[in-house]
Amino acid sequence: MKVTYLDNNATSMPAPEVTAEMQPFLTEFYGNASSMHDFGGGVQRYLDKARRQVADLLGAADPTEIIFTSCGTESDNTALFSAIRSYPEKRHIITTRVEHPAVLNTVRYLQSQGWQATYLEVDQDGNLDMESLRRSVTTNTAIVSIMHANNETGVVFPIEEAAAICKERGALFHTDAVQSVGKVPLDLKNSAIDMLSLSGHKLHAPKGIGVLYVRRGTRFVPFMMGGHQERGRRAGTENVPYIIGLGKACELARERLNDENTRVKALRDRLQAGLLSAIPNAKVNGANARRLPNTANISFEFVEGEAILLHLSDLGICASSGSACTSGSLEPSHVLRAMGVPFTFAHGSVRFSLSYYTTEQEIDLVLAEMPAIIKKLREISPFGRSEAAAKSCTC
Amino acid sequence: MWDYTNKVKDHFRNPRNVGSIPDADAVGEVGNIVCGDALKLYLKVDKTTGKILDAKFQTFGCASAIASSSALTELIKGMTLEEARRVTNQQIAEFLGGLPEEKMHCSVMGMEALEAAVVSYGQGGKTVTHAEPEGKVVCKCFGVTEEKIIRTIRENKLTTVDEVTNFTKAGGACGKCKGDIEAILKQTLGAGSGQTAPQAKKTFAEMTAVQKIHAIEDALAREIAPKLNADGGSIELVDVSGTVVKVRLMGMCKGCPSSGFTLKSFVEKRLQEMVDASITVEEAR
Numbered sequence: 300m301k302v303t304y305l306d307n308n309a310t311s312m313p314a315p316e317v318t319a320e321m322q323p324f325l326t327e328f329y330g331n332a333s334s335m336h337d338f339g340g341g342v343q344r345y346l347d348k349a350r351r352q353v354a355d356l357l358g359a360a361d362p363t364e365i366i367f368t369s370c371g372t373e374s375d376n377t378a379l380f381s382a383i384r385s386y387p388e389k390r391h392i393i394t395t396r397v398e399h400p401a402v403l404n405t406v407r408y409l410q411s412q413g414w415q416a417t418y419l420e421v422d423q424d425g426n427l428d429m430e431s432l433r434r435s436v437t438t439n440t441a442i443v444s445i446m447h448a449n450n451e452t453g454v455v456f457p458i459e460e461a462a463a464i465c466k467e468r469g470a471l472f473h474t475d476a477v478q479s480v481g482k483v484p485l486d487l488k489n490s491a492i493d494m495l496s497l498s499g500h501k502l503h504a505p506k507g508i509g510v511l512y513v514r515r516g517t518r519f520v521p522f523m524m525g526g527h528q529e530r531g532r533r534a535g536t537e538n539v540p541y542i543i544g545l546g547k548a549c550e551l552a553r554e555r556l557n558d559e560n561t562r563v564k565a566l567r568d569r570l571q572a573g574l575l576s577a578i579p580n581a582k583v584n585g586a587n588a589r590r591l592p593n594t595a596n597i598s599f600e601f602v603e604g605e606a607i608l609l610h611l612s613d614l615g616i617c618a619s620s621g622s623a624c625t626s627g628s629l630e631p632s633h634v635l636r637a638m639g640v641p642f643t644f645a646h647g648s649v650r651f652s653l654s655y656y657t658t659e660q661e662i663d664l665v666l667a668e669m670p671a672i673i674k675k676l677r678e679i680s681p682f683g684r685s686e687a688a689a690k691s692c693t694c
Numbered sequence: 695m696w697d698y699t700n701k702v703k704d705h706f707r708n709p710r711n712v713g714s715i716p717d718a719d720a721v722g723e724v725g726n727i728v729c730g731d732a733l734k735l736y737l738k739v740d741k742t743t744g745k746i747l748d749a750k751f752q753t754f755g756c757a758s759a760i761a762s763s764s765a766l767t768e769l770i771k772g773m774t775l776e777e778a779r780r781v782t783n784q785q786i787a788e789f790l791g792g793l794p795e796e797k798m799h800c801s802v803m804g805m806e807a808l809e810a811a812v813v814s815y816g817q818g819g820k821t822v823t824h825a826e827p828e829g830k831v832v833c834k835c836f837g838v839t840e841e842k843i844i845r846t847i848r849e850n851k852l853t854t855v856d857e858v859t860n861f862t863k864a865g866g867a868c869g870k871c872k873g874d875i876e877a878i879l880k881q882t883l884g885a886g887s888g889q890t891a892p893q894a895k896k897t898f899a900e901m902t903a904v905q906k907i908h909a910i911e912d913a914l915a916r917e918i919a920p921k922l923n924a925d926g927g928s929i930e931l932v933d934v935s936g937t938v939v940k941v942r943l944m945g946m947c948k949g950c951p952s953s954g955f956t957l958k959s960f961v962e963k964r965l966q967e968m969v970d971a972s973i974t975v976e977e978a979r
Contacts, residue, residue: 601727601754602754603730603731603754603755603756603759604756605696605756605757606706606755606756606757606760609703609706609757610707613707622730622756630835630866630867630903630904631730636903639933639935641932641933641940641978642727642728642730642907642933643727643728643932643933646727646730678712679709679712679752679753679754679760680752680753680754681723681732681733681734681752681753681754682727682732682754
């Protein structure tokens with residue numbers, strides 16, 4: 300069965316151009332970039348090129364601001380731990396209620412170790428409470444970590460503005476931009492953002508490679524101790540093929556940014572509008588906020604997300620849900636709950652996330668199949684039967 | 695991705711006996727939309743033989759909840775009520791070739807709906823909502839009592855806290871009661887005499903979202919809904935945000951000119967008395 304992959308916020312297909320670029324470094328050019336001989340040392344200039352490709356996509360002032368890591372989670376942990384170790388006298392951390400667990404659980408851990416933590420609220424559209432940020436940042440704040448775009452709803456936060464507020468008060472500003480890089484333009488050199496995390500596998504590079512951007516002049520303490528790699532900021536032999544793959548992926552993302560914000564966005568909008576018009580009692584979460592062009596998080600009242608996903612999966616359609624049954628916990632998505640999405644809607648949420656590789660035909664398939672799936676599940680459900688419907692029932 | 699058996703997948707894709715029975719002799723329901731799963735079971739019973747002639751269900755929930763409901767109706771058709779009341783959650787799970795550990799509570803839900811239906815039959819077919827066994831509430835998030843935990847431990851021979859969570863949901867949200875569950879396990883298994891820690895009553899603002907919902911649902915079910923039902927109306931909880939409780943008035947209440955009055959002077963007042971004085975009630979649009 301053909302796979303219709305609409306779960307790109309979970310992970311994305313490695314671009315063929317990316318895997319082709321990596322191939323020689325998985326086979327013949329296996330040298331260690333730190334070696335003195337030409338065979339190994341010769342790899343260095345390819346790493347330099349990749350570093351430049353990443354810096355260009357982010358609008359960084361200098362490639363040396365790019366540190367390669369193993370994943371987005373490592374980047375997030377590095378940023379948070381570096382900040383608290385660089386400013387040991389500051390005992391306060393600010394983040395949001397809707398962060399990815401990579402940040403949220405790290406902050407909770409630090410809280411258990413004696414740091415104070417503030418979790419900023421979002422409103423029902425998913426927008427961040429900037430007033431509360433202004434009130435919360437003090438001279439005791441070591442770091443403020445606010446995601447650029449939310450993985451579940453695609454809502455984009457005004458990180459440039461948030462970073463400027465933090466700079467004024469002397470607090471470091473970090474953003475988890477794992478979902479937004481390649482979808483929203485960035486110009487780090489003209490911002491006050493001190494640190495930024497990104498992950499390769501969300502932008503068509505393979506899993507196992509990430510980046511932490513650290514602005515020149517930012518105090519920094521490494522997370523991984525050991526060798527001199529990455530200018531002493533991240534020990535461990537460079538993951539040469541994956542770094543080269545990520546460089547290529549960033550080059551492609553830069554070229555495709557326009558497609559993402561025109562063609563992909565139009566497909567997303569068509570998917571959303573089509574589903575809402577064909578299916579009653581459905582709504583888009585975060586509809587009124589600025590959102591990523593590829594993400595549609597839609598709630599279908601009176602039905603449960605896991606059941607929807609399994610019916611979609613039977614048709615080869617891949618999506619995600621914020622329902623309790625799909626998470627490890629028995630509560631629905633912390634993001635939808637923070638937005639005040641009623642439980643009746645939160646349990647029936649489905650996230651479709653598109654990419655450069657998404658086609659018109661794939662959207663047509665979802666639009667053709669989804670109404671029947673929801674109808675079938677609603678026929679099984681004891682909820683959502685209005686009195687009028689019950690009366691007209693002839694059974 | 696859950697590891698469902700082919701039988702679970704089959705009963706999820708093609709559920710048997712979906713629907714309602716208009717002149718049912720027994721109607722049992724369990725769970726609610728807020729908790730993430732709910733099941734309503736309808737039975738048609740031969741009054742002379744006590745045999746279940748027909749069984750139908752409506753379920754809100756994940757694939758295993760739907761499959762468990764379907765399996766339950768297939769299992770009990772043709773049984774007498776007396777035989778059906780002895781059906782256990784293990785039989786439902788076995789019928790499906792097993793359920794993932796984390797989903798065992800779906801089979802427990804089936805058993806509970808059946809118990810409620812048996813009570814309903816004794817009351818002339820009036821809908822009966824499954825009542826948690828009396829006793830101290832251990833898991834406040836999902837409203838699970840000590841009695842239910844002890845009974846589930848015994849019937850399913852459970853030995854770990856995680857298993858108790860998988861079967862009853864207790865401890866599955868905030869996790870604060872895991873120590874209490876551990877103590878109950880020890881006591882029940884006779885491996886010691888662990889004491890359950892006393893639990894301080896939380897104010898509404900301190901409760902987790904699920905705890906709030908349980909407190910409100912409980913008050914609505916016990917006092918408020920029956921009063922509105924008497925006037926041909928009904929009420930459902932839509933959302934809780936902070937101390938603001940959003941409800942939807944239904945039936946005769948819907949569009950009733952005095953519904954605003956009902957909402958403030960009855961629903962809000964009773965919730966303030968029964969749950970917490972800080973509560974305000976709004977009508978969901």
